[in-house]
Amino acid sequence: MAMKQLNEATNFLQQRINGKPAIGLILGSGLGVLADEITEATKIKYEEIPGFPVSTVEGHAGQLVIGQLDGVEVIAMQGRFHYYEGYGLDAVTFPVRVMKELGVSTLIVTNAAGGVNQSLEPGDLMLITDHINNTGQNPLIGENVAEHGVRFPDMSTAYDRDLQAIANQTAEALELPLKQGVYVWNTGPSYETPAEIRMLDKVGGDAVGMSTVPEVTVARHAGIKCLGISCISNMAAGILDQPLTHDEVIETTERVRTSFLQFVKHLVQKIS
Ligand code: HPA
Numbered sequence: 013m014a015m016k017q018l019n020e021a022t023n024f025l026q027q028r029i030n031g032k033p034a035i036g037l038i039l040g041s042g043l044g045v046l047a048d049e050i051t052e053a054t055k056i057k058y059e060e061i062p063g064f065p066v067s068t069v070e071g072h073a074g075q076l077v078i079g080q081l082d083g084v085e086v087i088a089m090q091g092r093f094h095y096y097e098g099y100g101l102d103a104v105t106f107p108v109r110v111m112k113e114l115g116v117s118t119l120i121v122t123n124a125a126g127g128v129n130q131s132l133e134p135g136d137l138m139l140i141t142d143h144i145n146n147t148g149q150n151p152l153i154g155e156n157v158a159e160h161g162v163r164f165p166d167m168s169t170a171y172d173r174d175l176q177a178i179a180n181q182t183a184e185a186l187e188l189p190l191k192q193g194v195y196v197w198n199t200g201p202s203y204e205t206p207a208e209i210r211m212l213d214k215v216g217g218d219a220v221g222m223s224t225v226p227e228v229t230v231a232r233h234a235g236i237k238c239l240g241i242s243c244i245s246n247m248a249a250g251i252l253d254q255p256l257t258h259d260e261v262i263e264t265t266e267r268v269r270t271s272f273l274q275f276v277k278h279l280v281q282k283i284s
Pocket residue numbers: 124125126127198200203204220221222245246247248249256261
């Protein structure tokens with residue numbers, strides 16, 4: 013982690029924004045529309061921010077959106093960097109370090125995930141209660157910067173218990189069914205084989221996806237509290253007798269968009 017880049021990005025953003033958002037949002041596949049609801053928004057394309065990873069995929073550039081979500085100050089990543097795109101984990105998690113420098117103390121992370129546990133259905137929202145890093149990779153490998161966090165960070169409450177309680181209360185008040193489960197991170201970009209999904213089921217995974225764990229690992233290192241929500245976009249490989257497609261993932265996230273948006277907005281209100 014290059015301190016110089018972090019300072020440059022932080023200084024650049026501090027000059028562009030007025031407030032001091034305490035809540036950060038990372039919006040996953042098909043869920044980025046939430047950032048469109050941020051008012052008095054300052055939108056800054058990733059490519060403009062010094063030190064931010066440079067997107068190699070044309071027409072795929074994301075942005076930071078900083079402003080008010082129903083009156084609560086937030087900083088949102090509309091689009092994230094994935095390991096499978098070829099970014100190093102330093103790059104994937106750089107925005108989380110920047111959020112920390114800007115004053116973020118709570119991070120809400122969202123993603124689309126395949127349902128491993130057969131009590132899940134496409135369209136379900138799942139509160140992430142814990143995760144399994146199934147990749148053998150870790151964004152904290154390398155020299156530890158003591159100002160950023162300890163060498164061996166505790167992950168026993170990676171997903172904050174109080175925030176989980178707030179999420180459950182909020183879902184109940186909205187009469188929104190909220191499942192719970194363990195999220196497994198695989199690198200992708202290929203989807204899993206049916207044998208891999210049977211294995212993940214046996215080891216206690218409920219849903220599987222290609223993101224979130226790097227960001228949450230770095231956020232915990234930095235002392236940021238995390239809340240994770242998966243949108244179950246499809247059943248994982250081999251559960252239904254049909255191939256997996258990215259189109260299905262996007263279709264499902266679009267279908268649940270309205271309730272997802274409502275849920276996260278209410279959550280932000282409760283947390284603030
Ligand atoms: N596997 C891995 N990642 C995913 C899936 C899946 O089935 N669905 C959405 N992201």
